[in-house]
Amino acid sequence: xxxxxAGGAGYIGSCTTEYLLDRGHEICVFDALLNGHRQAIDDRxxxxxxxxxxxxxxxxxxxxxxxxxxxxxxAFIEVxxxxxxxxxxxxxxxxxxxxxxxxxxxxGVRKIVFSSTAATYGMPKNIPIREDEPTIPINAYGESKLMxxxxxxxxxKIHGLQYTALRYFNAAGATEKHGEDHNPETHLIPLVxxxxxxxxxxxxxxxxxxxTPDGTCIRDYIHVLDLAQAHLLALENQTSxxxxxxxxxxxxxxxxxxxxxxxxxxxxxxEYADRRPGDxxxxxxxxTAAKTILGWKPKYDDINAIVESAWKWRLKFPNGYQN
Ligand code: UFG
Numbered sequence: 001x002x003x004x005x006a007g008g009a010g011y012i013g014s015c016t017t018e019y020l021l022d023r024g025h026e027i028c029v030f031d032a033l034l035n036g037h038r039q040a041i042d043d044r045x046x047x048x049x050x051x052x053x054x055x056x057x058x059x060x061x062x063x064x065x066x067x068x069x070x071x072x073x074x075a076f077i078e079v080x081x082x083x084x085x086x087x088x089x090x091x092x093x094x095x096x097x098x099x100x101x102x103x104x105x106x107x108g109v110r111k112i113v114f115s116s117t118a119a120t121y122g123m124p125k126n127i128p129i130r131e132d133e134p135t136i137p138i139n140a141y142g143e144s145k146l147m148x149x150x151x152x153x154x155x156x157k158i159h160g161l162q163y164t165a166l167r168y169f170n171a172a173g174a175t176e177k178h179g180e181d182h183n184p185e186t187h188l189i190p191l192v193x194x195x196x197x198x199x200x201x202x203x204x205x206x207x208x209x210x211x212t213p214d215g216t217c218i219r220d221y222i223h224v225l226d227l228a229q230a231h232l233l234a235l236e237n238q239t240s241x242x243x244x245x246x247x248x249x250x251x252x253x254x255x256x257x258x259x260x261x262x263x264x265x266x267x268x269x270x271e272y273a274d275r276r277p278g279d280x281x282x283x284x285x286x287x288t289a290a291k292t293i294l295g296w297k298p299k300y301d302d303i304n305a306i307v308e309s310a311w312k313w314r315l316k317f318p319n320g321y322q323n
Pocket of ligand 1: 077079117118119120168169170171186187188189191203204205206207217218219253276279283
């Protein structure tokens with residue numbers, strides 16, 4: 001398949017690009033390198049340096065490359081920042097994304113696969129979370145993703161552009177070549193690994209008084225290659241809809257710290273801090289729909305293996321893509 005990957009220089013985008021190339025697909029990465037890395041773009045992919053705010057750039061890229069499918073990863077992802085700069089999130093994650101949808105519809109692309117998020121659910125009442133859980137985001141980031149999901153529903157109805165929105169839970173882990181390198185880093189596993197490397201004086205645990213067995217937040221950490229697999233299945237699938245992607249296992253912040261200590265064999269300082277605003281106590285996916293409808297078969301359900309893959313990548317690339 002010829003696949004355009006918008007945002008292919010970022011964490012999940014680069015791992016998915018590698019996964020697709022390994023399976024013989026032809027890839028064009030379209031990325032403005034705002035948060036992504038030039039070094040994260042696989043040599044086997046074509047690369048177009050461009051920003052989705054520029055309609056003519058994405059339109060020309062689609063006209064030239066003629067993709068059968070498009071995957072859209074090119075969004076801002078920081079929940080905290082979205083609560084300070086909502087305009088930045090709505091402009092890029094909604095308005096600029098519409099340029100991509102419009103260019104797909106205009107040029108007859110069959111399918112778009114969209115990186116959505118568990119943040120569309122807000123504070124879910126039912127755990128594990130199914131797709132019919134009410135979507136009531138509690139931050140501008142989650143709202144921006146939900147808005148674009150809704151826009152895609154109308155592009156399908158009116159233009160026949162099929163879509164799949166993949167609602168990721170907590171992406172984690174790495175491939176041999178590609179891993180997580182955000183600046184600034186805000187995600188738990190890479191931060192704990194940096195503490196293990198001695199690059200941070202300590203790791204802070206945000207909140208110890210949640211209604212969970214050890215008082216810390218519980219998340220569902222899903223390996224990035226399992227996410228990658230779901231994108232290919234979604235492109236091959238001829239229907240539209242939204243799917244949760246997680247392992248169905250919950251891990252507390254404290255248990256992740258213990259896992260990192262055991263995987264790395266390193267000890268480091270842990271500090272207990274206040275809650276971080278906007279954190280739900282528990283997010284665990286029910287991914288039955290992705291398994292039954294898309295045929296998704298995640299391979300990693302062991303958190304040790306997930307953390308180990310991230311650690312191996314850090315050992316190989318101690319300064320991330322700055323090497
Ligand atoms: N945490 C800490 N200390 C830190 C960093 C994080 O205790 O230094 C805690 C957070 O409070 C949270 C958990 O670790 O309870 C996981 O936090 P992350 O920042 O790694 O991930 P989030 O669950 O906040 O968000 C991630 C993605 C979102 C996505 C969401 C869906 O960043 O884009 O998962 O589950 F929407």
